[in-house]
Amino acid sequence: MNKKIVIKTLEKIALLLELQGENPFKVSAFRKAANALELDERSLNEIEDITALKGIGKGTATVIYELMETGQSTQLKELEEVVPKGLIPLLKLPGLGGKKLAKLYSELGVDSAESLRAACVAQQIRQLAGFGPKSEEKILKELDQLGERSERLPIWYLQQIVNEINRVLRSISVIQKFSVAGSFRRVSEMSKDIDFIVATEEPEQVKDQLLKQLTIKEVVAAGETKVSIVLDAEDVVNVDFRLVTMNEYATALHHFTGSKDHNVRMRQLAKEQGKKISEYGVEQPDGTIMTFDTEEDFFAHFGLPYIPPTVRESGKELERLKELGGLVTLEQIVSDLHMHTTWSDGAHTVKEMGQALFERGYTHGVITDHSQYLKVANGLTPERLQKQRLEIYDFNEANPDFRLFAGTEMDILPNATLDFDDDVLKELDFVIASIHSSFSQPQEKIMERLFTAIQNPYVHMIAHPTGRIIGQREGYNPDVPQLIQWAAEYGKILELNASPFRLDLCIEHLMMAMEYNVPIAINTDAHAIEQLDVMEIGAKYAQKAWLKKELVVNTWSLEQFETFIRKNK
DNA sequence: GCCGTTTTCGGCCCGACTGTTTTCAGTCG
Numbered sequence: 399m400n401k402k403i404v405i406k407t408l409e410k411i412a413l414l415l416e417l418q419g420e421n422p423f424k425v426s427a428f429r430k431a432a433n434a435l436e437l438d439e440r441s442l443n444e445i446e447d448i449t450a451l452k453g454i455g456k457g458t459a460t461v462i463y464e465l466m467e468t469g470q471s472t473q474l475k476e477l478e479e480v481v482p483k484g485l486i487p488l489l490k491l492p493g494l495g496g497k498k499l500a501k502l503y504s505e506l507g508v509d510s511a512e513s514l515r516a517a518c519v520a521q522q523i524r525q526l527a528g529f530g531p532k533s534e535e536k537i538l539k540e541l542d543q544l545g546e547r548s549e550r551l552p553i554w555y556l557q558q559i560v561n562e563i564n565r566v567l568r569s570i571s572v573i574q575k576f577s578v579a580g581s582f583r584r585v586s587e588m589s590k591d592i593d594f595i596v597a598t599e600e601p602e603q604v605k606d607q608l609l610k611q612l613t614i615k616e617v618v619a620a621g622e623t624k625v626s627i628v629l630d631a632e633d634v635v636n637v638d639f640r641l642v643t644m645n646e647y648a649t650a651l652h653h654f655t656g657s658k659d660h661n662v663r664m665r666q667l668a669k670e671q672g673k674k675i676s677e678y679g680v681e682q683p684d685g686t687i688m689t690f691d692t693e694e695d696f697f698a699h700f701g702l703p704y705i706p707p708t709v710r711e712s713g714k715e716l717e718r719l720k721e722l723g724g725l726v727t728l729e730q731i732v733s734d735l736h737m738h739t740t741w742s743d744g745a746h747t748v749k750e751m752g753q754a755l756f757e758r759g760y761t762h763g764v765i766t767d768h769s770q771y772l773k774v775a776n777g778l779t780p781e782r783l784q785k786q787r788l789e790i791y792d793f794n795e796a797n798p799d800f801r802l803f804a805g806t807e808m809d810i811l812p813n814a815t816l817d818f819d820d821d822v823l824k825e826l827d828f829v830i831a832s833i834h835s836s837f838s839q840p841q842e843k844i845m846e847r848l849f850t851a852i853q854n855p856y857v858h859m860i861a862h863p864t865g866r867i868i869g870q871r872e873g874y875n876p877d878v879p880q881l882i883q884w885a886a887e888y889g890k891i892l893e894l895n896a897s898p899f900r901l902d903l904c905i906e907h908l909m910m911a912m913e914y915n916v917p918i919a920i921n922t923d924a925h926a927i928e929q930l931d932v933m934e935i936g937a938k939y940a941q942k943a944w945l946k947k948e949l950v951v952n953t954w955s956l957e958q959f960e961t962f963i964r965k966n967k
Numbered sequence: 968g969c970c971g972t973t974t975t976c977g978g979c980c981c982g983a984c985t986g987t988t989t990t991c992a993g994t995c996g
Contacts, residue, residue, distance in 0.1 A: 455968065492995085498994085527988095530988095532987085618984095619983085661980070666980080676981055
């Protein structure tokens with residue numbers, strides 16, 4: 399029995415119980431059980447005693463065993479008979495949860511979006527206890543928007559929104575301090591909303607300014623401490639602002655950064671010490687509330703090292719970080735190995751890019767313009783490549799404290815050959831190979847192309863190995879585990895492309911690569927100076943995969959890097 | 968439904984906001 403199916407089933411049961419208006423703790427017990435299975439790395443058969451897992455007891459184990467034996471769940475079947483399917487999508491309507499939907503179903507027979515709408519129009523809903531005219535109005539409005547609003551938005555889209563909001567927040571003088579929080583701060587690939595924590599003594603003024611300055615489609619809530627809006631942008635986004643005092647800032651930031659599981663674990667830990675965590679501080683055993691200047695101080699209070707937002711996920715990070723020591727940080731990065739210039743489709747010259755790298759405190763970098771096949775990007779011929787190299791040499795001569803290497807981002811062609819001959823490649827310091835065409839080839843063909851690159855002695859790295867664009871396209875579907883094995887065997891680097899559009903390889907694959915000791919290069923693939931800044935996103939994403947520093951090529955010194963790139967020559 | 972070197976019963980993370988109430992339930996994060 400596939401573990402994924404078991405997890406799905408437990409979650410489905412939770413959903414249906416919720417729609418029956420069941421005890422929320424019982425509902426979450428099924429979700430916790432699903433979560434426990436998900437977090438355990440073993441397959442179902444490898445787990446000897448399933449009830450030994452925290453969160454799985456008699457009830458949920460029964461479901462799991464039945465699924466393993468018969469492939470079905472009696473409990474799920476029974477629930478499906480009682481709970482109308484049409485109610486499930488209605489849970490997505492803001493303001494309607496399990497209890498209310500259960501009531502609407504039992505009292506009015508509401509079992510679909512259509513019957514819910516009809517009940518609103520007939521003004522039947524206002525007659526139920528706990529509902530009123532406003533409920534009908536709100537439900538009708540939400541029904542119109544159901545399906546219109548996208549569930550989760552990609553990090554590259556939200557980044558633009560966050561930049562814009564940051565600009566507005568900076569302009570409000572009564573704001574003492576602010577930060578984005580939530581899953582965006584944790585560098586999630588997709589988020590369903592954006593959270594901000596704002597420290598101020600004048601919450602009323604801040605509220606007024608926010609409502610005035612932002613382009614708002616709808617105000618969801620505007621209270622003393624919370625302003626919640628729907629922003630009118632290309633794709634509408636929910637944005638929440640939490641208004642707190644400077645004293646509360648650190649704990650509020652921690653609380654609203656999450657994740658939920660991380661917070662639950664922290665609160666349990668606090669409870670063990672007789673303390674109580676809320677967004678306003680930590681209540682001590684004697685009842686006094688303690689606040690903190692920084693999140694670092696907050697963690698230290700519980701005897702923990704600073705846990706970066708990026709790894710605040712399951713709650714297991716509390717122990718894991720202590721065992722592992724530190725995580726890769728932006729400060730450890732001394733190079734960027736993938737960028738473009740005006741020679742191909744970049745916006746800045748070799749000199750400008752080199753200077754920008756130096757100013758970021760790096761010790762070295764590689765210029766890697768596109769190769770001739772990519773005509774739309776003005777890819778370089780061998781002749782132009784040679785000319786470009788002279789410009790790079792000039793730069794190095796003028797900048798003795800920095801080293802620029804000559805490289806290429808060479809296309810792997812659809813027919814599984816490379817865009818440059820070995821004669822050309824061997825003249826270069828660093829060779830990236832990547833796929834930019836014929837994404838829809840069968841996997842065997844894609845793998846044949848990648849293998850050609852992997853086994854070429856002059857190729858050092860495969861860039862954006864899957865070709866995905868987050869939330870937009872899947873990429874060319876390579877067999878990544880196979881690619882990782884080849885990279886290990888042939889001593890090649892795989893890229894973590896730091897562009898928020900890509901983040902490629904993904905976390906799961908980065909973890910796999912680490913198991914095989916495959917070196918990973920975090921690269922910006924910058925086409926302009928400003929884009930060199932996405933290194934920060936890349937470094938944070940690497941943290942999420944718990945990448946070891948020694949496997950991250952950009953943390954290597956100039957000498958280490960040179961040793962690596964020369965070894966095939 | 969799950970859990971337990973203070974507990975096999977009574978908690979389960981905690982608090983804000985809204986719309987319904989006239990002190991609170993439900994939802995949300």
